[in-house]
Amino acid sequence: MEEKLSILADAAKYDVACTSSGVDRKGKEGSIGSAFQSGICHTFTADGRCVSLLKILFTNECIFDCKYCINRSSNDVKRTTFTPDEVCNLTIEFYRRNYIEGLFLSSGILHSPNYTMDLIYQTLKKLRCEYHFNGYIHCKAIPGADPELIELAGWYADRMSVNLELPTADGLKNLAPHKSRKNILNPIRQIQSGIEESQELLGMSGGNKGAYWHTRRKLEGKTIEQKRKEDAIRYQSTKRIDNTGQLDNTGKLGNVGKLDNAGNLDNTGKLGTLKKKSSIILPGEAEERNWVQSAPTGLSKISQFAGSRGFVPAGQSTQMIIGATPETDFELISVTEALYQKFDLKRVFYSAFIRVNDDSALPVIPGGPPLLREHRLYQADWLLRYYGFMAGELLTKERPNFNVYLDPKCNWALGHLEEFPVEVNKADYYTLLRVPGIGPKSAGRIVKARRMASLNFADLKKLGVVLKRALYFITCDGKMMYPTKIEENYITRQLLNLNEALPKHITNDGMTYEQLSLFQIPNFS
Amino acid sequence: MKPVKIVQCVDSVEGIFTAVYDAWAMKYGHEFIKLEVIGMDESLNYELFSEYVLVEPDSLKAEKVAKSIRSKISEQAYELVVKAALSSDVRKADAIYHFLVRGFLMGKKVVDNLSDPYVQQIFEMNRFVGNETHFFKGFLRFVELKNGILLGKMEPKSNIVELLTPHFADRFAAENFMIVDMKRGVASIHQRNQEWFMTALEEEQMEALAAYDTEETEYSVLWKAFFKSVAIKERENYNLQRNQVRLRYRKHMTEFQE
Numbered sequence: 024m025e026e027k028l029s030i031l032a033d034a035a036k037y038d039v040a041c042t043s044s045g046v047d048r049k050g051k052e053g054s055i056g057s058a059f060q061s062g063i064c065h066t067f068t069a070d071g072r073c074v075s076l077l078k079i080l081f082t083n084e085c086i087f088d089c090k091y092c093i094n095r096s097s098n099d100v101k102r103t104t105f106t107p108d109e110v111c112n113l114t115i116e117f118y119r120r121n122y123i124e125g126l127f128l129s130s131g132i133l134h135s136p137n138y139t140m141d142l143i144y145q146t147l148k149k150l151r152c153e154y155h156f157n158g159y160i161h162c163k164a165i166p167g168a169d170p171e172l173i174e175l176a177g178w179y180a181d182r183m184s185v186n187l188e189l190p191t192a193d194g195l196k197n198l199a200p201h202k203s204r205k206n207i208l209n210p211i212r213q214i215q216s217g218i219e220e221s222q223e224l225l226g227m228s229g230g231n232k233g234a235y236w237h238t239r240r241k242l243e244g245k246t247i248e249q250k251r252k253e254d255a256i257r258y259q260s261t262k263r264i265d266n267t268g269q270l271d272n273t274g275k276l277g278n279v280g281k282l283d284n285a286g287n288l289d290n291t292g293k294l295g296t297l298k299k300k301s302s303i304i305l306p307g308e309a310e311e312r313n314w315v316q317s318a319p320t321g322l323s324k325i326s327q328f329a330g331s332r333g334f335v336p337a338g339q340s341t342q343m344i345i346g347a348t349p350e351t352d353f354e355l356i357s358v359t360e361a362l363y364q365k366f367d368l369k370r371v372f373y374s375a376f377i378r379v380n381d382d383s384a385l386p387v388i389p390g391g392p393p394l395l396r397e398h399r400l401y402q403a404d405w406l407l408r409y410y411g412f413m414a415g416e417l418l419t420k421e422r423p424n425f426n427v428y429l430d431p432k433c434n435w436a437l438g439h440l441e442e443f444p445v446e447v448n449k450a451d452y453y454t455l456l457r458v459p460g461i462g463p464k465s466a467g468r469i470v471k472a473r474r475m476a477s478l479n480f481a482d483l484k485k486l487g488v489v490l491k492r493a494l495y496f497i498t499c500d501g502k503m504m505y506p507t508k509i510e511e512n513y514i515t516r517q518l519l520n521l522n523e524a525l526p527k528h529i530t531n532d533g534m535t536y537e538q539l540s541l542f543q544i545p546n547f548s
Numbered sequence: 549m550k551p552v553k554i555v556q557c558v559d560s561v562e563g564i565f566t567a568v569y570d571a572w573a574m575k576y577g578h579e580f581i582k583l584e585v586i587g588m589d590e591s592l593n594y595e596l597f598s599e600y601v602l603v604e605p606d607s608l609k610a611e612k613v614a615k616s617i618r619s620k621i622s623e624q625a626y627e628l629v630v631k632a633a634l635s636s637d638v639r640k641a642d643a644i645y646h647f648l649v650r651g652f653l654m655g656k657k658v659v660d661n662l663s664d665p666y667v668q669q670i671f672e673m674n675r676f677v678g679n680e681t682h683f684f685k686g687f688l689r690f691v692e693l694k695n696g697i698l699l700g701k702m703e704p705k706s707n708i709v710e711l712l713t714p715h716f717a718d719r720f721a722a723e724n725f726m727i728v729d730m731k732r733g734v735a736s737i738h739q740r741n742q743e744w745f746m747t748a749l750e751e752e753q754m755e756a757l758a759a760y761d762t763e764e765t766e767y768s769v770l771w772k773a774f775f776k777s778v779a780i781k782e783r784e785n786y787n788l789q790r791n792q793v794r795l796r797y798r799k800h801m802t803e804f805q806e
């Protein structure tokens with residue numbers, strides 16, 4: 024058992040989404056377990072990541088051959104498979120000792136996607152119904168499995184995820200030849216509409232929507248009800264597409280290459296021609312018609328499970344591998360944005376590529392996994408979800424990568440000096456948020472405090488504003504803190520001198536993992 | 549200048565509240581009064597020109613103070629001072645006293661008075677106690693005794709067993725468990741589907757509990773194996789890990805035991 028666990032935990036560790044957050048659930052009589060909204064870390068690994076869940080693969084006997092994966096069928100590694108009871112037992116006994124917050128069950132593809140999905144579903148069902156486990160469960164939806172099996176698992180899980188793996192169709196074709204966009208996006212869509220429906224049934228009005236949804240809603244000045252109504256209309260029109268009958272039901276779509284042409288985001292005019300051949304993995308409007316057809320129109324088992332904990336109540340997430348394929352940061356955050364917009368994901372995770380296989384199709388990155396780049400993407404992701412930035416504001420096809428030396432928000436502000444200075448006593452919340460040195464906390468405090476009296480720089484400091492960053496971008500009652508040049512190169516240099524505090528997972532003992540020179544030189548001379 | 553009166557009390561909510569009661573009753577002038585928990589800070593010098601008064605805990609007096617805080621200040625203020633009283637901060641008794649002096653004057657608005665140093669201290673202590681309680685929701689480890697009872701030992705800085713137990717009582721309603729503060733000798737006892745309660749432990753009991761330390765069991769071995777497997781070699785960073793799980797917490801954490 025010890026060896027089995029080691030193998031299947033080792034095999035699952037590259038999945039980075041190990042959070043137990045997103046749902047609050049009290050203990051229940053006759054059951055063991057509860058769930059805590061903001062998640063709980065139980066320990067931290069030697070690389071400093073939070074361990075919250077028993078994260079394991081059900082099996083690493085995989086028939087697929089994804090080039091980046093340690094478990095690919097062409098690798099000679101020890102293979103093993105749990106039984107459902109083994110997984111249940113481990114979960115319960117670890118949980119009782121307070122080692123973990125719950126279970127994260129992923130899997131390689133044993134025999135077939137359906138066979139594997141069924142095993143996952145059986146395990147979850149057992150854990151909930153026979154072992155009476157009421158704690159947190161995250162499971163994978165296996166690409167290519169029947170919607171029915173995915174739905175069944177979703178009634179027992181708290182969160183589900185389907186990994187996007189690589190942001191472009193080309194990347195996927197090259198590195199994960201057995202996976203297709205259709206097989207990845209269809210379950211994502213299915214889970215999304217299932218969550219919608221279950222929320223309606225349980226009378227939850229937006230309480231469990233992602234941060235991105237709420238931020239856009241607030242920016243548009245809409246109430247939860249208004250925004251949901253709008254969504255419902257859009258959802259209806261999606262359904263109409265389903266019924267037009269012009270869609271191909273052969274299920275071959277992923278392989279015929281038709282989609283690449285139709286669905287190239289270039290055609291929507293949004294992304295332009297970044298890389299001639301790599302079409303962004305997400306569908307444009309035209310493409311949507313092509314694959315959305317097999318998305319089910321709702322939950323088929325709702326009567327059976329009504330009154331339970333709901334369908335995937337903690338929402339869904341996905342993950343992309345960063346640096347295995349040549350996409351730019353701009354492509355990555357555009358995909359992220361589309362995922363939040365169209366699929367209402369709770370989180371998109373980024374995983375710096377680690378070269379576990381010696382394969383000529385994989386890049387060699389000197390200096391190890393691109394951790395700084397991963398960090399910049401998380402920062403940008405945050406800006407999309409909480410600050411109301413659009414991907415196209417942060418990067419463009421002309422400037423497609425983040426600056427190594429400056430965080431994405433500073434980088435944006437320097438490129439948009441015409442929008443500054445901002446008058447602190449007048450600007451609305453989201454405008455304040457765009458000022459370097461002002462975050463959600465201090466912006467909120469400013470909005471509250473200035474109702475009493477007009478604020479000066481000393482007040483701002485007390486409210487938590489980082490003045491040495493903000494001073495170039497704000498006025499208090501029309502005055503700047505002191506006269507300063509408003510000029511891109513000058514301010515850039517000043518900000519660079521402030522030395523951004525990078526998180527410790529990037530700077531180990533003052534060493535930066537990456538060769539900074541790998542990235543573009545910041546655009547100042 | 550009047551000499552400062554130093555009112556000393558024992559380290560408990562009851563002890564501190566009693567001292568608050570007695571100090572107040574002295575009518576000596578609040579600015580000349582200082583409260584101190586005995587034995588908390590060895591480094592405190594005996595102040596030659598101060599007058600020391602030792603206060604024995606008295607549940608009736610403490611009860612009265614609690615009631616006045618709730619009715620004359622607010623429920624929130626009450627929670628704040630109780631949590632502060634559980635902290636390991638040597639300034640706590642004094643901060644609580646002067647916070648309450650202001651509270652009885654200003655009423656519930658005292659908590660908005662963030663520029664006041666005593667109010668700040670109270671919040672600071674609350675943050676620390678709150679954070680530590682949250683850490684232990686994750687870091688506490690249970691071992692299963694032969695009779696199926698789960699034993700969770702810990703040595704937190706703050707006195708948080710009581711704050712922590714509701715979380716586990718909800719989660720483990722059907723389990724028999726106890727959570728023990730090995731430093732303070734206090735424990736909470738939860739019996740299957742019953743209300744939990746706090747208790748003080750005798751020395752022999754503590755010794756018996758200490759003996760359970762390093763016993764390997766089937767699941768602790770598996771857990772260690774799991775813990776070892778999930779680390780990613782290419783990202784190894786012990787500095788970061790040390791920041792996240794402070795060494796002082798590791799003693800009772802299975803995965804850090806040899």
Ligand code: SF4
Nearest residue numbers: 085087089092095131
């Ligand atoms: S499907 Fe691909 S990524 Fe998943 S285990 Fe198999 S080879 Fe690895």
